[in-house]
Amino acid sequence: MTTDFDMRAFAADLCRFRSTAGEEAAAADFVERTLDDLGFETYGWDADPAVLADHPSFPDDLDAAAVEGRRSVAGVLELGGAGGEDPDAAHEGGEDADASTPTLALNGHLDVVPAEPTEWSSDPFEPVWRDGDEGGVGGVDGDEGGATLTARGAADMKSGLAACVGAAADLRAAVADGSVSLPQSGLRLAVEAVAGEEDGGYGAATAALASPYPFERDAAIVAEPTELRPVVAAEGSLMARLEIDGRSAHAATRWRGEDVLPRFEAVREAFADLERERCESVTHPLYGEFAVPWPVVCGRVEAGSWASTVPATLTAEFRIGVAPGETVAGVESAFRERLASVVADDPWLCDHPPRFERFSVQFEPAEIAVDEPIVEAVRAGLVAAGLPDAEPRGATYGADSRHFVAAGVPAVLFGPGTIDEAHYPDETIAWDEVERAREAIAAAAVRFATDRAAGS
Template structure:
């Protein structure tokens, strides 16, 4: 009788990993558990903690080190060596252990009590991205078993990384990119983000801006004596979305033609007023603006600042009471690598071998830790099980078949990449 997915070694590993609540910087216990697993698997283990002062000099992060949480947040990695490790390349398989918070009232089960049902796994982090980290870990074990059995002849290293703070700008990955935590160089990386098992060679950037508008509060019974901020906000909102449409037509990229909105913007939080019986005299809105590959965060920021200035110039009130429009939290730079990079070719060939119908590179409208490695000169591609449409959602669910397919593909891709230097 065959094992059910939850009974397999990878299933048991993933189930336990998902039971750690790794929201809000609480990765330490899960990372300690992973370190123990890496040691039990016979990997060489490395660990690093980001330096807040170092990250504050990075454009992704706030300038104030006090705003960057790094304490008790270790990133860990397990390294497997093959043949003459210094004679071959090093491939990194990267994933993150942190997850976004779960609104438990919107879940049909406890987010940190994995539910297995008919080939699907539901839990916070199932898609983004603990199942994929498990697939990477067991792919390296599979590869080592094949090498030990003489089925493949390899030189080089494969690294499995579990980094922290990806959802906060890439705390662990940025630290690893800025200051190599290993005594060897890294030649390429695969980040196991949920790409629906597609090969992603370009990721979008984002700039985060907080808009604050000042009006004048007044009693609802004489609201004409106040200055309502909401009409001003609506004009700004409309102008920003018009610019989004214009940019979708003027900024082109061959890997983003399939998206109806290639460089999306979003106003995720709006707070206005202070009392239901008063004219809303203040408004704060937090925005996310998409940055196309090849663009800089500064360029996109400047475009939206210019559009805001046009709206302000048309309003006597806003001209006399100009809104503030400042960056906040973390910024994501866009990233792209050449589709002819050896890691891309190795992954595409592996995808063909493991039965993928479409191996063509695509672009993603989200950012990822890949950008840190690309900026450090390490060609990095995204490939992993699950869909971004499930990430951050209630009842986050992944098809276990995809996890196993990803595992097989990582094995084949790593084999081909390590043999590429022979």
């Protein structure tokens, strides 16, 4: 059985898929074929609206159309330990999969956010390799030293997924040739490529609520771009829509109308004040480095119907940060109270109360202990890969780790690249980081298996 894996070609080919929301299926098929060719036992699942409708983060009115095309896949390797089965064999788990074998999920998401071609220097879905010395173009045969990959999804997070596949393939080969020894209990690796992370975690949430496997997952590494540092706390977010009603009037007699815009500005200012208060009063030891740890952003506003008419309707959509240890419901209550204070000061709003309701998918925060075994394993993997140890940190974004944690599976974010490149024009990753992530993840898996055996 071959264990060769061309990680550069895999990452580049994966980046060619325009796997935006609802368009992940083709990319999932590609990953499934690759994993099958590499000798993994493959699994597949579709986002299930019936399952997700019962999830507190998802709307209750999900239907089949809302989740169509949200395909996720996984490949499993079972690596035998000392005195166990042939360590070069990736045998089938089946219904009698050994529950004593520790299972580590290596997780990455297939979906990407849309790209505006006019903001890019090249086609966002045609990968470009550049050499650090020449800054030129090139195919996948370019020089490794200083190489970078530019494409939508290069950093967030198709290269991280590639590192997971490479780490699993490398570890199987190392166990087979005897250069790595696993404990008697062996190790099961589940490399997951999931859909819909960017808009709520459709694939990860479905797998958490209705597992596609005949075994349990004991821990997970989610290969988000963390600059090769373990992230143990991910922020949540409340997605809420504000609607304000006024009264229209001709612009020439605007005093007869009730303009929604100054009312909206009063609400926005009140929310900004609450953001400042929360950044001072809600503290967390892993978030001191952030100037605004719990940000509030109004990302969309639509008001009025005609330039010569007093605007009588307004819709605004907010993304409100939720700290680890808080709940979306608790933060929502605080912002509702602040909105009520604005309403109380405006007779028109008292008689025509604005509406403030959730929309889309909510992100609950997630956190695990800094000394959780999977965190210790990742830190040991860094050292084994010749990289400096790194203290765990927090992140102001949400990730699929929350679905693992909610299901009782400790999950750490760890991967190549930086979040600064995510969703950005000319999204780029340094390829050396991907190679280092591949080594560190493989070493972390060995450490995880060893620690589990020692503690059992």
